[in-house]
Amino acid sequence: MRHDTCILTTKDFAMLEALYDRYSSTSGKWRALLYRKLDTVNILFRDDVPPNVATLNSRVCFRIDSGDADTRVLSHDRMTLPVGLLLPLTSLRGLALFGLREGQAISIGDDEGQTEHILLERVLYQPEAARMEREAASRATLPASRRAAFRVVSGGLDVSPSSDRRRPFSDGSGDPGPSAA
Template sequence: MTANPTEICILTTKDFTILEVMRDRCDAGSPLAPILKKKLETALVVFRDDVPENVATLSSRVTFTVDGSEADTRILSHDAMSSSVGTFQPISTARGLALLGMAEGEDFHLVDRNGREERIVLEKVQYQPESARRARESVVAQADAAHRKPALRLIRGAFYDQPPIAPAGTSGGDDPGPSAA
């Protein structure tokens, strides 16, 4: 595996935690060990609301190429799924792990089991759950704002700048007033 030293892997807090657990459970001789190390060392960890929409996160549907071959579209998953073959790309595989945290247009070089180098390019993030969630929340907020009553607006009355009017008569208190002088 080779990498650009300025390469940054953008991970949500959840994705980062999952990779830490994977690293802790990974054997040193595993082909995933150097990828996990690289991802965690170059990670820029962000909250789910702050992850750019062009970054591959867990459960994102991504289109990628391997060594310039025909583009493939898969959903990044935590583990292998038992549903339709070819739908998911688990992060428990080198390619899936390489794609996690990449931004559109970035590439990742890794070495397969036969010692052959592969270049994976993330072409497009077709769907990202964090971005979809933000879009839903925005629509709900706009709908709430449209149904909200107008805010109360205070208007100053005619007596705003006038001195207070003193009541006529005695106050009935201890003060005898000006006539006592």
């Protein structure tokens, strides 16, 4: 696996392809980074994505160069509220963090010629991992809730040892008749 490889769910990959089509007329560092992400991606089903990968709507802690750590939620696009909480994929930093694993870093250049080194320190919350935890918890409680309302008891028929076991009914036909209904 290449060092600059990113990991995306099938849904996240489709979303990046849609962004690539939507912003086909744009140029610059963001589009080049988007192409780089699409070119170096490993696509996994959402159940197979490790919990330390930054996916859409993940809350991540990252550091730019040697600055202070910052925490944001990776979002699809710019939103009006809450200010300062979201980091959209339409921004260079949001796209750079998207698909990285904890401890993985990426260097990007902005449109002014400055290079930033972005390190994904930690994935604090990942929707796919949270869903897997919820499903595991529900499976743990499921058997108790699915207990049968009745029990099957062996030897429920009163058959004496001398009677024919192949014909347990009184007429010997093997058919319980209408009274069984």
